[in-house]
Amino acid sequence: MHYWTSGSEAAGLDVLKQLLEKRGVTWSDSPVAGGTGMNMVQVLRARIASDTAPSAAQMHAQQVQAWAAEGVLTDLSDLAKKEDWAKIIAPELVPLISYNGKTVAVPVNVHRSNWLWYNKKVFDKAGVQPPTTWDEFNQVSEKLLAAGVTPLALGGQPWQEADLFENVVLGLGGADFYRKALIEQDQEAIKSETMVKVFDQLRVMNKFVDKNYPGRDWNLATQMVIKGEAGMQIMGDWAKGELSLAKMEPNVDYGCSPAPGTKGDYVWLTDNFGFFTTKDENRVKGQMEMASAILDKDFQEAFNIKKGSIPSRVDVSMDKFDFCGKAAYADRAEAQKTNTSLPSLTHNAATGATKTGVFLDVVSTFFETPTMTSQQAIDQLVAGLKSAE
Structure with a gap:
């Protein structure tokens, strides 16, 4: 099976x-x-x-x-x-x-789950480079939007949204913060201003995905990058399997770089x-x-x-x-x-199923509920993790 x-x-x-x-x-x-x-x-x-x-x-x-x-x-x-x-x-x-x-x-x-994949022709045409920080990601995304391209290929499934979340946690907070917040579920880290910024960044990313994203499988999101309908996808290296199957060449047709802010880190x-x-x-x-x-x-x-x-x-x-x-x-x-090799939360390497489920539920609800605030998401995380003890 x-x-x-x-x-x-x-x-x-x-x-x-x-x-x-x-x-x-x-x-x-x-x-x-x-x-x-x-x-x-x-x-x-x-x-x-x-x-x-x-x-x-x-x-x-x-x-x-x-x-x-x-x-x-x-x-x-x-x-x-x-x-x-x-x-x-x-x-x-x-x-x-x-x-x-x-x-x-x-x-x-x-x-490895902290990869950013991008269509080189789309990037070249828009005159942008692969982003190395989340501020740069937002700037590149705005330029792609202006060029009529969906910036980020995403499927609206809890694990895909949680994938984005853990990459933002690492990119904004660093390896030690990732370890405290996602592996140890340290209350101080989860309630911190850094976590507020993580959810704020997730909210910004709502406008960088197309309106048809709900329920889309990850490989169909990869197809958007392959076809040039989307500029980027933040996804594990199983996406590369689809890119290879489509006869695309790395550094020719597509590029791979660590997700913004995660250079030197390896989420596995x-x-x-x-x-x-x-x-x-x-x-x-x-x-x-x-x-x-x-x-x-x-x-x-x-x-x-x-x-x-x-x-x-x-x-x-x-x-x-x-x-x-x-x-x-x-x-x-x-x-x-x-010591920056880190187990993925989303993909059941960092903690048990019950606590992983809390993160996936809260992050997915937040991403799909524009009226929900970052602080409300954090409060739900704290409550959910407490009940999962």
Whole structure:
């Protein structure tokens, strides 16, 4: 079970299917559309409750921990020890695939969510450069509006709006503020003047999206950038998978730069597969083959090139990756040295589902309710997080 249903996601998944076929594993596909997997979680929970859990399911880091706590994930410790996962997997991921001393999931990739993608032809025609601060973003957006182009491609879904929010939090507040406000949910940070400015900036961005944004899927927003209907998209590097699928070349047809104010920072998330306990020996064999296949070096290279992400293994060559892929890899290495590598709130890497849900609900309500003030949003955040304790 998975939620990779866009063109580039499906292309990446095909690499895994083909590798498993070579290993004698039959793939029975069960996709559930919906960004960040929120729809899939509901379907998955229903299947587990009815004792028809899939053999394997895609899950974000905090979801791994939640399912492990329920005791429904297969223990992969023997395989992990045999293949030395602790040495080959990016160090920040190891705790997230572990629970009570056991290895309970396998990471497929590492995505970066603080990217700004822009159509170079649109920018050149408007005579603008990629913005490096939020003030510059507003100025560039005004020029794009004047040129008759939608400045920001966005889908009106809670996770996409929360993606914007966490990028503004980091861009205006910096890594320490991001850590306090989003990871630790520190009351002083959430109630601060900086957070007021974050919501003020979000409100400004209302006028930079087109009126048809409600309900739009992320990949359809990326298509707006591809077609030149929109100038920019702030989105994780899964957007690059769609740009590549459209035969667009980085630094020729499109550009990638850190979201405004986040140069030097790396906001990450990871897609993992967990395997549900079963007494069927054939299924167990298939699970172990799939877990091993996911960390195959050739698979890690081929899959992540198509998906837009970078490998979860630290020893995969980046030679075949494009400019933006190599930039992501280099930026992560730098951020790890400066302690500015940060887990994404929106994509279930920073905190548990309940508190993440509070942020998504409040941010989405604020973005879609023009009469709501920044202070009202902050008050709702504080109340919601208190009740989620």
